[in-house]
Amino acid sequence: MAVHLAPDKLTDLATAVAMVRPGSMVALGGGLSARLPMALVRGLIRAGTGDLHVVGSAHSIDVDLLAAAGAISVCEQSYVGYEQDHGLAPAFRRAAQEGLLEARESCCDTVLTQLRAAEMGLSFLPVHGVKGTDIEGLHPEYSRVTCPFTGHEYVAVPPLAPDAALVHAPIGDRQGNLHIEQPYVLDERFAMASAMTIATVDRIVSADEVSAAGIVVPYYRVAAVVEAPFGAHPSSCYPGYAYDRAHLASWVAAARTAEGAQDYLDRYVTGVDEDGYRRLVGSDRLEHLTGYRASDRAWMELFR
Amino acid sequence: MSSRFGLDELFVVELARTVRNAEVIFHGFGSPCATVAMHLAKRTHAPHALLIEGATYAVNPSPAFIPPSSNDHSLKRGSAYSMRFEEAFDMSIRGDVDLMFLSGIQIDPHGNTNVTAVGGMPQPKVKLGGGGGGCNMSATIGRLTLWTTNHRSGRCLVEECDFITDIGHRTPEGTRAELGYPGGGPEVLVTELGVFDYPEGRARLRKLFPDVTLANVTAATGFEFAVAPDLAPVETPSRDQIDLVRAIDPLNVRRREFRPAELERTFSL
Numbered sequence: 001m002a003v004h005l006a007p008d009k010l011t012d013l014a015t016a017v018a019m020v021r022p023g024s025m026v027a028l029g030g031g032l033s034a035r036l037p038m039a040l041v042r043g044l045i046r047a048g049t050g051d052l053h054v055v056g057s058a059h060s061i062d063v064d065l066l067a068a069a070g071a072i073s074v075c076e077q078s079y080v081g082y083e084q085d086h087g088l089a090p091a092f093r094r095a096a097q098e099g100l101l102e103a104r105e106s107c108c109d110t111v112l113t114q115l116r117a118a119e120m121g122l123s124f125l126p127v128h129g130v131k132g133t134d135i136e137g138l139h140p141e142y143s144r145v146t147c148p149f150t151g152h153e154y155v156a157v158p159p160l161a162p163d164a165a166l167v168h169a170p171i172g173d174r175q176g177n178l179h180i181e182q183p184y185v186l187d188e189r190f191a192m193a194s195a196m197t198i199a200t201v202d203r204i205v206s207a208d209e210v211s212a213a214g215i216v217v218p219y220y221r222v223a224a225v226v227e228a229p230f231g232a233h234p235s236s237c238y239p240g241y242a243y244d245r246a247h248l249a250s251w252v253a254a255a256r257t258a259e260g261a262q263d264y265l266d267r268y269v270t271g272v273d274e275d276g277y278r279r280l281v282g283s284d285r286l287e288h289l290t291g292y293r294a295s296d297r298a299w300m301e302l303f304r
Numbered sequence: 305m306s307s308r309f310g311l312d313e314l315f316v317v318e319l320a321r322t323v324r325n326a327e328v329i330f331h332g333f334g335s336p337c338a339t340v341a342m343h344l345a346k347r348t349h350a351p352h353a354l355l356i357e358g359a360t361y362a363v364n365p366s367p368a369f370i371p372p373s374s375n376d377h378s379l380k381r382g383s384a385y386s387m388r389f390e391e392a393f394d395m396s397i398r399g400d401v402d403l404m405f406l407s408g409i410q411i412d413p414h415g416n417t418n419v420t421a422v423g424g425m426p427q428p429k430v431k432l433g434g435g436g437g438g439c440n441m442s443a444t445i446g447r448l449t450l451w452t453t454n455h456r457s458g459r460c461l462v463e464e465c466d467f468i469t470d471i472g473h474r475t476p477e478g479t480r481a482e483l484g485y486p487g488g489g490p491e492v493l494v495t496e497l498g499v500f501d502y503p504e505g506r507a508r509l510r511k512l513f514p515d516v517t518l519a520n521v522t523a524a525t526g527f528e529f530a531v532a533p534d535l536a537p538v539e540t541p542s543r544d545q546i547d548l549v550r551a552i553d554p555l556n557v558r559r560r561e562f563r564p565a566e567l568e569r570t571f572s573l
Contacts, residue, residue: 032333032359033373057389058333058359058436081433083334084560085372088433096431103428105420108437109393128397129440132475132483134467138425152484182386183360183375189390238377245372292378296368299378303371303555 039231114160126154176222338405415472415490455495473505
């Protein structure tokens with residue numbers, strides 16, 4: 001776990017994405033409908049970076065898009081889908097069922113424990129559950145360990161030290177200090193356990209502004225920072241913007257077939273850069289998502 | 305308001321009845337009925353419950369509406385403090401969370417649940433979303449309220465899960481006691497047909513929804529189950545409870561969990 005001490009890490013998306021080598025273990029920040037590192041995900045797909053071992057907690061369109069692009073060899077999350085709203089993740093599901101990727105399903109708490117082992121420099125930590133479930137059978141790397149004090153047998157899990165953590169934050173400075181709002185999900189742990197953090201931010205601001213807002217990920221864990229406005233879209237990045245429920249619905253509908261998923265990728269990912277992506281989505285639409293602040297009613301209407 | 309109410313409203317009230325006052329309660333994500341039920345309980349009989357909100361981990365919020373995604377910031381409204389992810393999980397694993405709501409695409413008679421794969425792994429017929437934090441939390445949280453809105457299909461309550469994601473009272477590896485799990489396991493299972501409990505660690509029918517017969521439940525259930533000697537209908541809710549369900553969930557997110565035919569079931573106050 002190196003530290004990253006350069007005073008200025010501001011770079012462009014393509015350069016940052018190129019730091020992720022094919023075959024890497026990549027941690028995805030955020031979760032479900034919030035703060036997914038979507039600009040970096042789109043960048044990886046544009047770069048054709050494949051054979052990824054993707055780890056995370058509960059995810060949605062980030063993993064689903066990478067699965068559609070054939071970029072994933074191993075998927076190690078606790079969940080991939082769109083909750084009760086849009087249901088199962090079509091591209092992830094198809095790839096798992098066709099054996100195109102290994103769905104090495106994990107548990108939020110196990111991933112957390114493995115990251116902590118990496119942070120502490122330990123060769124394993126025990127988890128209290130998992131034993132007796134079939135999740136254990138998906139993980140030949142787990143073992144069993146007997147407590148020397150009580151004799152209780154735990155499932156032992158190895159450290160998880162990703163090659164890169166991909167994180168999106170509302171604001172950050174050129175050195176890489178990041179402010180995010182709760183829920184932080186596993187972003188802090190990913191930043192601490194990974195060899196490097198690659199960050200996108202909606203806005204690059206001064207060091208004083210990040211400091212005043214509160215630094216959640218410190219600069220020395222961050223190897224590159226890229227300004228990517230609406231870089232979490234179609235997920236949310238509060239206090240900036242709510243998630244785009246209609247866009248998620250249109251992706252899920254398109255991805256019901258492999259052809260539909262490919263059409264989406266051609267149009268929204270490989271056919272454009274991030275400027276082009278924002279133009280396609282439309283400035284009116286993006287502006288609309290910032291309107292949640294006006295009132296509870298305005299916020300609610302975004303989700304009707 | 306009209307004196308009629310829907311199955312979705314009664315279902316949420318029945319889930320809320322499993323919450324006790326002054327305890328720590330949690331649900332994961334993708335759980336609109338459980339979310340509404342927790343807020344209903346908090347605003348009625350369990351005002352001192354410590355409510356950990358979905359995947360925001362906000363403490364005791366009072367959201368203006370329930371959004372369709374369980375880590376949207378609108379769920380944090382009115383909350384002065386949000387737990388970190390780590391705090392919520394540590395609290396669950398060391399046994400300081402009293403009640404968690406948990407659902408399953410398949411549920412066996414011991415209360416084991418499958419949310420990983422129909423047809424099992426590694427060659428799933430249907431790869432489901434996955435279990436979130438359940439395979440650890442189900443081992444250690446004080447008790448679990450299970451629910452499903454898909455009992456009638458005949459595919460949910462099955463003799464054996466194709467894959468065990470979350471722990472019930474007994475798995476092929478042993479009982480909870482043999483596995484060394486401190487949590488009490490499933491206490492109640494609420495379905496759109498009735499309510500089960502788990503004396504001796506096996507599902508037993510306790511209540512029926514008012515428009516459901518024992519034969520309906522038997523036809524939809526893939527395992528043999530005992531019937532409580534005092535089998536009773538699910539109690540009628542109060543007008544206040546129904547009003548509160550509608551006020552807590554103006555977007556009717558809870559209704560997305562039900563098949564359209566189930567939503568046509570209505571009852572009178």
